Amino acid sequence: MTTTAETILEPPRRQGTPLPRWVKSHPVLTTGIAIFIPQLIGSCFNIAYNAVHIERLLLPEQLAYFFRIVAIYNLLVYPIALVCWVLLMRYLHQRFKVLNSGGELPAEELDNARRLVINLPWYGSGFGALGWFLCIPVFLGALSAHEAPLDVRIYALLPISFAISGLIASTHGFFVLEILAQKLLYPVFFREGSPSNTPGAKPLSLRARGLLWVLSAGVCPIISLLLLRLAPQEQEAGFPWFELSVGVIGIAFGLTTAWLGGRWITRPVDELTEASRRVSRGNLETRVDLLRADEFGPLIDEFNRMVTGLREKERVEETFGRHVGKQAARLILDGELGARGVETNVTIMFVDIRNFTSRCESCSPQKIVELLNRFLTEMVEIVESNSGMVNKFLGDGFMAIFGLTPEPGRQQHEAVGAGQKMLQRLGDLNQELSAAGFEPLEIGIGLHSGPAIVGSIGSPRRMEFTVIGDTVNIASRVESLTKRLQCAFLVTEATRNGISDDIGAEPFPPQQVRGQSECLTVWGVAGTLR
Incomplete structure (x- = not known):
């Protein structure tokens, strides 16, 4: 809702009759x-x-x-x-x-x-x-x-x-x-x-x-x-x-x-x-400066307090959102998840940078941090522009959640679309990194859809917004398969079944993964097979 003076042309405010x-x-x-x-x-x-x-x-x-x-x-x-x-x-x-x-x-x-x-x-x-x-x-x-x-x-x-x-x-x-x-x-x-x-x-x-x-x-x-x-x-x-x-x-x-x-x-x-009207257009710096002692006085005071509250909420949501994600901040502040979280169907994405440990051995910490920031800035923007939410940074990767929007039925489309755009953007980014003296990056992306508990966990004094459930574990295991199967982007059958469009995915033989009693069927998204 935040807007700037450059993007909003406010009409001139009415002035009272000028006095001598x-x-x-x-x-x-x-x-x-x-x-x-x-x-x-x-x-x-x-x-x-x-x-x-x-x-x-x-x-x-x-x-x-x-x-x-x-x-x-x-x-x-x-x-x-x-x-x-x-x-x-x-x-x-x-x-x-x-x-x-x-x-x-x-x-x-x-x-x-x-x-x-x-x-x-x-x-x-x-x-x-x-x-x-x-x-x-x-x-x-x-x-x-x-x-x-x-x-x-x-x-x-x-x-x-x-x-x-x-x-x-x-x-x-x-x-x-x-x-x-x-x-x-x-x-x-x-x-x-x-x-x-x-x-x-x-x-x-x-x-x-x-x-x-x-x-x-x-x-x-x-x-x-x-x-x-x-x-x-x-x-x-x-x-x-x-x-x-x-x-x-x-x-x-x-x-x-x-x-x-x-x-x-x-x-x-x-x-x-x-x-x-100015508030409805997103200008939360609005204030009515009239001083009235009659019934209009409390009305003006309450309006100004309301705008101040909205401005403070936006500031908290923006600051909070930098740490837990904007969607998570909104859900937590609005109380939509309840005290113990809610069970809902989500699509979990895991992203990991390949061979990052060996890269750390040959680069200074400052360059590693610079590289990570450039990579994460690009990828996080893609995730959020596709209605996803980056929930955790995992050193050389991150976990993202799709399906916490008012239209959760499109979560598989949004997650797969985000993954494809990330790989496309990685190609452009690698050219920039090569020009700057960095080795090109390789990543693996794994998606799985299913039920999970979404909410805040921890002690009353320190809580963390997260997603808990077997869906998260499976998504993590799918991402780990990308290196073994030499495919940069893998999705499970549960994710693929939620997509009506043909994404050109090719199935792999059922895979045994740690923590699962049954083999897992995964699909390689077209254009990501080696």
Whole structure:
């Protein structure tokens, strides 16, 4: 499954909306100031509403008193909320500087800072909502206490004014803070760790987010229009310009909220989809780097852990496979062989280099090792390309297993094909060896098919993957017959019977072999007889 960057052309990863340089240079300040934008929008709506519906219902002395209440309220209540907000942002800014400069915070302090970052939208929208909705009892109570009688329509229109303004400012303030905190603050506070695992954090769930979007984009404007129409009107009302304005503003806010909401949900979905495609194409270096505290957070974390596990499994399988063979590594890691192995039909191949002992006497150890590596590199590649698995290196040869693939019925074809290719490749290799000053190599190949136990044996602390059974012994004896019968490639009748194609094999007289009570019929593969 391993692939390289040269073989896979990945599509460019989606990037978020680029931020101005000043915003990136002052992330905490930008986040802190951003809350005032929806508050200003709510204030503009409130001022326009009061100018159209409230001021005309107040006597001159009541209107002057109303403006005094506005001034006193803004000088007393909002500064308190502003001080609380500034203290929160100052607390975050100090910790942000430490983390951004590469420093570390105590674990408890870091948890507190992370919790505050995630809960920041609640604090910001909560301060704003408290200020807006507190206006209703304060202003109604103050105006009612004035000596001049109050128009009864004020008791309906004034709460509408503050309620609509508060909902506009609070809901959109929440979304703005959430987006900026994730984009500007999360990468520093959650450089190590995940927002979804922060204790005490209260991220807005996807279900609650949907309800808030509906409230902000649909319910608020509709309720605003209904309340405006149900509120007491003058006898001669002109064209409902203000109601039309509320409708237009509601549509604008609905589109804005839909854009924010769509971006908030579709981006992690798109990132996960694209990452899944890259993994399916074999790129196990894929990672989704989004930091989310809602339900997407655990999903992204589990996806990244899954890819890390696949990458680690591939690394272990590749490293393990160099020692026991890739097929054996996969079978062992997947647990397909069980604790005690399984009995299955396999084809065993033994390969041996002729006269290797005498060659060792006349060559230095370094040349012998070089020769063996060149030979084994070529032969192992042929075995594995024919769905076989080299199980043991035997000094001057090796043992290979065929039949451990999803299509074991072709094991005899694959084993015989591998043997023929090995002999062909040996001819080319001998020419190369002769040019390099080495004596040509001669090999013997023996095949036998039958049942055997395939699995790991040994002690609990040291085990070895191998094949056990009489099939292995017979295959070894068949290979030893190649020298006596002067045939480089011998197969037993059990192997030949599993091949439907005519391989041009020629039978030898039954042979007596050590360890077998009955004589063995062997066949010489065409082109390998001397």
